[in-house]
Amino acid sequence: MGARTPVRAIGTLLLLVTAALAQGHHSAAMFDDSQRVTLTGTVREFQWSNPHCYVQLVVQPAKGPAQEWSLEMGAPNYLYNLGWRPSTLKAGEQVTVKIAPLRKGKAGGLLLELTKADGRHFGGKR
Amino acid sequence: MSRVASRAGAITRLAMLAGVLALLPACTQRTPPAPTDPRVDTFSKLPDWRGYWIAEGMLADISGYTADGPTAPMRMEFQGADAPWKPEQRAKILAMAPAMIAAANKGKATGWGYPMMMQSFAPLQFLITPEETLIMNFYRDVRHVYTDGRAHPKPDDLWPTPWGDSIGRWEGDTLIIETTAVQRPGILFVPFPLVSENARYTERIRRVSADRMESEFTIEDAETLTGPWSFKLAYVRQPALDRLIHEAFENDRVEVDDEGELLTIKPPQR
Numbered sequence: 001m002g003a004r005t006p007v008r009a010i011g012t013l014l015l016l017v018t019a020a021l022a023q024g025h026h027s028a029a030m031f032d033d034s035q036r037v038t039l040t041g042t043v044r045e046f047q048w049s050n051p052h053c054y055v056q057l058v059v060q061p062a063k064g065p066a067q068e069w070s071l072e073m074g075a076p077n078y079l080y081n082l083g084w085r086p087s088t089l090k091a092g093e094q095v096t097v098k099i100a101p102l103r104k105g106k107a108g109g110l111l112l113e114l115t116k117a118d119g120r121h122f123g124g125k126r
Numbered sequence: 127m128s129r130v131a132s133r134a135g136a137i138t139r140l141a142m143l144a145g146v147l148a149l150l151p152a153c154t155q156r157t158p159p160a161p162t163d164p165r166v167d168t169f170s171k172l173p174d175w176r177g178y179w180i181a182e183g184m185l186a187d188i189s190g191y192t193a194d195g196p197t198a199p200m201r202m203e204f205q206g207a208d209a210p211w212k213p214e215q216r217a218k219i220l221a222m223a224p225a226m227i228a229a230a231n232k233g234k235a236t237g238w239g240y241p242m243m244m245q246s247f248a249p250l251q252f253l254i255t256p257e258e259t260l261i262m263n264f265y266r267d268v269r270h271v272y273t274d275g276r277a278h279p280k281p282d283d284l285w286p287t288p289w290g291d292s293i294g295r296w297e298g299d300t301l302i303i304e305t306t307a308v309q310r311p312g313i314l315f316v317p318f319p320l321v322s323e324n325a326r327y328t329e330r331i332r333r334v335s336a337d338r339m340e341s342e343f344t345i346e347d348a349e350t351l352t353g354p355w356s357f358k359l360a361y362v363r364q365p366a367l368d369r370l371i372h373e374a375f376e377n378d379r380v381e382v383d384d385e386g387e388l389l390t391i392k393p394p395q396r
Binding site: 031 | 375
């Protein structure tokens with residue numbers, strides 16, 4: 001039993017380190033994975049770029065000025081494998097997204113799911 | 127020109143043509159067959175691993191992480207949760223873990239390095255030639271596996287790099303790779319596995335079906351392990367992928383935040 005405890009401990013700690021790792025570029029610790037935020041807005045820009053793609057989404061809250069969110073996605077090769085291309089998302093499109101927000105409260109996060117105005121859905125468990 | 131002369135000319139041309147045609151079989155028979163290029167012959171006997179492959183369980187969603195979310199537990203063998211660590215190395219890892227987590231929280235990398243690239247989100251290409259097999263991903267992690275019979279450089283002329291030094295040989299359709307001189311900890315922020323730079327890595331990779339390859343992986347390291355550390359990996363072919371789009375990092379918007387502990391996304395440049 002005494003020998004098994006360190007085995008479990010090392011496994012747990014190494015899992016924590018892995019959870020802090022990322023796709024080969026940076027850690028996921030900057031995102032609050034315990035939270036989910038749903039936003040509906042207008043795509044100002046879709047950046048098909050390395051090391052990440054980004055959706056710049058302009059959201060108009062019920063009160064106050066519109067806010068622009070920076071939403072991180074995977075690298076182009078990950079999206080390409082899922083059928084995405086630079087033309088998949090265009091400025092001016094209305095979309096609804098589900099994100100894991102930045103921990104520090106800025107208008108940004110990790111884009112987990114996206115639904116277009118025509119109902120097409122991308123991301124998440126299928 | 128008279129009709130008689132014209133007719134005679136036509137007969138002469140027909141006779142010449144008949145002569146040439148009569149000689150053709152003989153000419154063909156006299157042409158020796160092209161010698162078989164030994165390299166082409168060797169190449170023709172090597173397996174076909176074309177396509178792009180992702181380690182099983184590591185398919186990235188649109189977020190760049192699995193569809194389970196960015197911090198969902200994943201079975202990543204190189205963590206070494208089941209490795210036969212020496213007691214002193216186990217204690218060292220436990221002591222290092224908090225610092226490793228803190229470093230990973232604000233670290234950035236330009237790829238996976240070896241051996242993590244062999245079980246990562248990034249698709250792999252295996253490019254086989256008679257002299258070497260190239261294994262690469264879109265982060266430009268590239269391994270040159272020399273299969274031309276050479277040995278590793280002698281120890282005095284070998285220095286650790288993030289991808290190590292690899293030599294290989296074919297046993298039928300199985301590629302056996304031996305790798306050493308892997309830089310630890312990696313200069314890339316992914317720190318696994320926590321073995322020494324003298325560790326020896328052996329892979330036995332073969333394609334078992336149209337859409338699947340399997341690898342038997344063994345790590346040996348007298349400094350940190352009590353014995354061989356072995357496990358299996360698999361790679362799944364990605365039919366939708368027809369190219370690797372390499373990372374240029376031209377739009378790296380991730381930076382350490384004002385408090386210096388976490389990363390954040392900086393605004394787009396316009």
